[in-house]
Amino acid sequence: MAGNILGEMFRVVSFGESHGRCIGVVIDGCPAGLELSEEDIQKELNLRRPGTSRITTSRMEEDKVEILSGVFNGYTTGAPICMIILNKDVRSEDYESIKYTPRPSHADYFAHVKYGGYNDYRGGGRFSGRITAGFVMAGAVAKKLLKKILEVEVTAYTLEIGGEKAENFTLDEAKRHRYENDVRAPTPEAAVKMKEKIQQAMLRGDSIGGIVECTVTGLPVGLGEPVFDALDSDLAKAMLSIPAVKGIEFGAGFKAARMFGSEHNDPFIVKDGRIDLEKNDAGGIVGGISTGAPLLFRVVFKPPSSIALKQKTIDLRTREETEIIVSGRHDPCIVPRAVPVVEAMTAIVLTDHAIRYGIIPPVIRNL
Numbered sequence: 520m521a522g523n524i525l526g527e528m529f530r531v532v533s534f535g536e537s538h539g540r541c542i543g544v545v546i547d548g549c550p551a552g553l554e555l556s557e558e559d560i561q562k563e564l565n566l567r568r569p570g571t572s573r574i575t576t577s578r579m580e581e582d583k584v585e586i587l588s589g590v591f592n593g594y595t596t597g598a599p600i601c602m603i604i605l606n607k608d609v610r611s612e613d614y615e616s617i618k619y620t621p622r623p624s625h626a627d628y629f630a631h632v633k634y635g636g637y638n639d640y641r642g643g644g645r646f647s648g649r650i651t652a653g654f655v656m657a658g659a660v661a662k663k664l665l666k667k668i669l670e671v672e673v674t675a676y677t678l679e680i681g682g683e684k685a686e687n688f689t690l691d692e693a694k695r696h697r698y699e700n701d702v703r704a705p706t707p708e709a710a711v712k713m714k715e716k717i718q719q720a721m722l723r724g725d726s727i728g729g730i731v732e733c734t735v736t737g738l739p740v741g742l743g744e745p746v747f748d749a750l751d752s753d754l755a756k757a758m759l760s761i762p763a764v765k766g767i768e769f770g771a772g773f774k775a776a777r778m779f780g781s782e783h784n785d786p787f788i789v790k791d792g793r794i795d796l797e798k799n800d801a802g803g804i805v806g807g808i809s810t811g812a813p814l815l816f817r818v819v820f821k822p823p824s825s826i827a828l829k830q831k832t833i834d835l836r837t838r839e840e841t842e843i844i845v846s847g848r849h850d851p852c853i854v855p856r857a858v859p860v861v862e863a864m865t866a867i868v869l870t871d872h873a874i875r876y877g878i879i880p881p882v883i884r885n886l
């Protein structure tokens with residue numbers, strides 16, 4: 520079945536399953552001449568890796584990246600870049616129960632029906648959060664391109680977990696603090712409260728949801744191809760392709776429904792002789808085109824479905840109702856590990872649009 524390619528000019532092909540041999544990605548359309556090493560990719564992958572704290576899954580994966588093609592003498596060649604990580608800490612027997620008793624609100628049953636029972640169900644197969652390692656690999660390349668050519672910087676952090684919200688922080692503070700704490704919060708105070716929420720849920724054998732916020736600085740006016748490839752349309756598609764994402768809002772977002780035009784409109788001003796915006800309730804996109812203001816959006820993650828509590832399900836062999844308690848190793852909250860994934864998907868979409876707009880060239884001249 521098709522559906523594993525994202526982008527038009529910077530095309531990312533995702534492949535691999537949770538308990539298969541590897542997880543990987545192919546980038547078709549990366550400009551030649553970008554200095555690129557495995558360390559560049561590894562740095563980003565390490566931020567998403569499982570087993571790094573007591574509030575993520577205890578699956579221990581090294582997630583060591585191998586670049587198989589498209590890089591020569593330390594630079595991208597313009598040919599497809601294939602990158603993989605091998606799956607090592609695989610305990611497929613943990614997943615025998617879900618073969619016949621699908622987890623409520625996971626993809627097990629629906630994939631079984633769609634693919635006629637041929638789908639690899641082990642560890643959730645193609646529907647595992649593990650596939651997002653591939654997104655992060657491609658995102659690492661995109662982030663490097665954006666920074667080098669356009670000085671564009673993508674920063675995501677945890678805004679909220681289980682109703683506990685980070686407040687009163689600047690982007691600089693978020694950049695400084697987010698990787699100092701396990702939950703990727705922008706302030707140490709919020710981090711403590713959010714971690715408590717996760718631990719309380721874990722103690723009950725339950726899971727919990729939250730919100731990742733993402734800010735992009737340095738974008739010029741003009742990215743986005745209205746109407747169907749509008750910048751917000753493509754970002755929404757990319758975010759909703761991350762497993763467990765249930766929504767996205769830009770700028771004032773859903774609050775706009777309760778505002779007047781006179782409050783929501785972002786007035787034009789002239790600042791240092793340049794046309795600017797007085798505020799940014801649009802979140803950096805109007806008419807599907809970047810406005811030059813920081814891109815700002817929030818992504819909602821549901822509580823993961825695999826919980827150690829009794830839930831109603833069905834037995835596919837007897838087609839009768841039964842119960843399931845999900846064993847195995849799972850994330851009690853996806854949000855902390857999803858922060859680098861949101862950054863990666865954002866960078867992929869922006870790079871694709873920057874190439875389409877002609878502001879990232881096909882060859883980077885380093886001389």
Ligand SMILES: Cc1cc2nc3c(=O)[nH]c(=O)nc-3n(C[C@H](O)[C@H](O)[C@H](O)COP(=O)(O)O)c2cc1C
Pocket residue numbers: 576624625626643646647648649651761762763764821823824825848849850851853856857860
């Ligand atoms: C980084 C990451 C880790 C995840 N870990 C888990 C997990 O441990 N247990 C679980 O049930 N779902 C987990 N998920 C979510 C499922 O993959 C997802 O809910 C499932 O594929 C169904 O898709 P949907 O929620 O988008 O509808 C994770 C998602 C991400 C992005």
